Amino acid sequence: MSRIVGIDLGTSTSEIGCIVNGAAKLIPNTLGKLITPSVVHIGQDGEILAGEEAAEYLFTRPDCTFMEVKRLTGSNEKLKAHGKEYAPEEIQAMLLRYLVGCAETNLREKIDRAVITVPAYFTDVQRRATAKAGELAGLQVERIINEPTAAALDYGLSNLKECKNVLVYDLGGGTLDVTVLELFEGVIEVKASCGNNHLGGKDFDEIIMTRLADPLGDERALMRLKKAAEDCKIALSTREEFRVSLPFLLTGKDGKPISVDKTIGRNEFEEWITEKVQSTREPMLSALADAKLGREDLQIILLVGGSTRIPCVKKLVEDTLGTVPHSLVDPDLTVARGAAIQAGLIEGSIHNKDLVLTDVCPYTLGTAPLERGLFGSRQVFDPVIPRNITIPTERTKLYTTAADYQTEVLIHVYQGESSDPDNNERLGELHLTEIPSARQGKEQIEVTFGYDMNGILQVKASVVSTGRQVSAEISTTGVKAGPLLDLSKWEEAEGARPFRPLIRKAEKLIASGRDIGGDIGLLTRRLKEALLLKNQENAQELRDQLMLMLEVMEKMDKSS
Numbered sequence: 001m002s003r004i005v006g007i008d009l010g011t012s013t014s015e016i017g018c019i020v021n022g023a024a025k026l027i028p029n030t031l032g033k034l035i036t037p038s039v040v041h042i043g044q045d046g047e048i049l050a051g052e053e054a055a056e057y058l059f060t061r062p063d064c065t066f067m068e069v070k071r072l073t074g075s076n077e078k079l080k081a082h083g084k085e086y087a088p089e090e091i092q093a094m095l096l097r098y099l100v101g102c103a104e105t106n107l108r109e110k111i112d113r114a115v116i117t118v119p120a121y122f123t124d125v126q127r128r129a130t131a132k133a134g135e136l137a138g139l140q141v142e143r144i145i146n147e148p149t150a151a152a153l154d155y156g157l158s159n160l161k162e163c164k165n166v167l168v169y170d171l172g173g174g175t176l177d178v179t180v181l182e183l184f185e186g187v188i189e190v191k192a193s194c195g196n197n198h199l200g201g202k203d204f205d206e207i208i209m210t211r212l213a214d215p216l217g218d219e220r221a222l223m224r225l226k227k228a229a230e231d232c233k234i235a236l237s238t239r240e241e242f243r244v245s246l247p248f249l250l251t252g253k254d255g256k257p258i259s260v261d262k263t264i265g266r267n268e269f270e271e272w273i274t275e276k277v278q279s280t281r282e283p284m285l286s287a288l289a290d291a292k293l294g295r296e297d298l299q300i301i302l303l304v305g306g307s308t309r310i311p312c313v314k315k316l317v318e319d320t321l322g323t324v325p326h327s328l329v330d331p332d333l334t335v336a337r338g339a340a341i342q343a344g345l346i347e348g349s350i351h352n353k354d355l356v357l358t359d360v361c362p363y364t365l366g367t368a369p370l371e372r373g374l375f376g377s378r379q380v381f382d383p384v385i386p387r388n389i390t391i392p393t394e395r396t397k398l399y400t401t402a403a404d405y406q407t408e409v410l411i412h413v414y415q416g417e418s419s420d421p422d423n424n425e426r427l428g429e430l431h432l433t434e435i436p437s438a439r440q441g442k443e444q445i446e447v448t449f450g451y452d453m454n455g456i457l458q459v460k461a462s463v464v465s466t467g468r469q470v471s472a473e474i475s476t477t478g479v480k481a482g483p484l485l486d487l488s489k490w491e492e493a494e495g496a497r498p499f500r501p502l503i504r505k506a507e508k509l510i511a512s513g514r515d516i517g518g519d520i521g522l523l524t525r526r527l528k529e530a531l532l533l534k535n536q537e538n539a540q541e542l543r544d545q546l547m548l549m550l551e552v553m554e555k556m557d558k559s560s
């Protein structure tokens, strides 16, 4: 069998490693460096550069040079270069290809298998998109593993005799992950993970940028400003103040050049970011609570990710947990080392009788069945797999038909912690047909959720009486990652006006409890979503579907 590499595909930087003589080793890139900037440049003739060589084009060709692409993972956003569009995973694949190419040169062998890390708090869609990027890079993705878990593997392998409770606090360029785990003589049991997919060093850079200048849509000025802001931030981790000087940054509206020359103090900077830093306290407490541990039960705190070098970040962790964090792992390299160890466990170069790992599913996953109440019926979120359950896992729930003579059902799949499905992320749906026609509640439907070691979800549904099963993977098309849209604001969206009468009509019908099966509710929500996303084409398609459904309802009402 061929060798498996471990890759930390980060927002700002990426690393690749493998097992050599039973130990994790990072592999240098073609420039001899272990850390590669996560930057990709596409040249005029389609030539692709990645890493430091690509980063040089950030200032001269920002239009076809991409950074921080990881934050777009799983979204429908497209990146444009030379009139061609690329999906985020295509760009990620180019970066992966570069890293693997460096490893091939270094090891003098072909590499086509990899373990890739993702933030623990990455959604199902984001994990699939990451696996897709690996595939596009010509890799067989053997496992997707959580970044803090990888850090724990790295620590665990060098401390096989220990029995300790560990908290990993990982604040990188774009994501925060907090994981609580137990180490017991080589058995690593992840107890809980919490986090935020949209918080990291890049947010701190942006805060500094807004205090320095407004680049007025000038891409090059924006890049220079970003670089200066990051340099300033990094300097302030060790210095009390830093002078940012950007002569002739851009041309003002009056045609005069604008320069920046400003000295920023550490105190001032820490004040600007305090709200964001403080927001990381909640995930720590929540992960501890889910792990059923008090802060006094923690023996070790591992700091991972470049942003944990900021003094006030370290201090917040210490104040929240009452323990001084250790510098026992290398904050930049430990995740890639852990990925390499996981690769070693799979390829057999590390024996898993020495090191055993169990991980958790950080989110609650469930369906949204119809609940009948005093005020009609509505969809409620019904958890099938509760969050922070050890994986792999499979859970089954039994439902019954909601209406008389109902012969099909759409099973909606959501991920999140709110009892209102609208506040959770919709992952997809499963369509079960050929339910024998019977009175309401007579036919039973069994729904099974399977969550595998990669954190990827499989949903099955079957009719109990006939055994008819749909075992297709849930479809995840059209799902956006990133912040949830505020659907209540749909009326403010551009071009929403003509849709108002239809949406009002649908809402009335839903409120009266006649939306059996919840499909009108679903279409209405999707329509609002499309309007907010300014996707007119999609909105019109949804409008047609919704109109058709309302018409059918009206006809049925008339005939009964």
Ligand SMILES: Nc1ncnc2c1ncn2[C@@H]1O[C@H](COP(=O)(O)OP(=O)(O)OP(=O)(O)O)[C@@H](O)[C@H]1O
Residues within 6 Å of the ligand: 009, 010, 011, 012, 013, 014, 038, 070, 147, 171, 172, 173, 174, 175, 176, 200, 201, 202, 230, 233, 234, 235, 237, 304, 305, 306, 307, 308, 309, 310, 331, 332
């Ligand atoms: N000394 C420092 N002080 C403050 N911030 C730093 C320092 N060194 C690096 N950073 C910041 O850390 C971030 C990069 O960290 P890291 O490489 O761990 O992230 P990543 O793995 O790319 O991101 P993620 O894990 O979120 O996907 C950048 O925002 C960088 O500016």
Ligand SMILES: [Mg+2]
Residues within 6 Å of the ligand: 008, 010, 011, 147, 172, 173, 305, 335
């Ligand atoms: Mg990272």
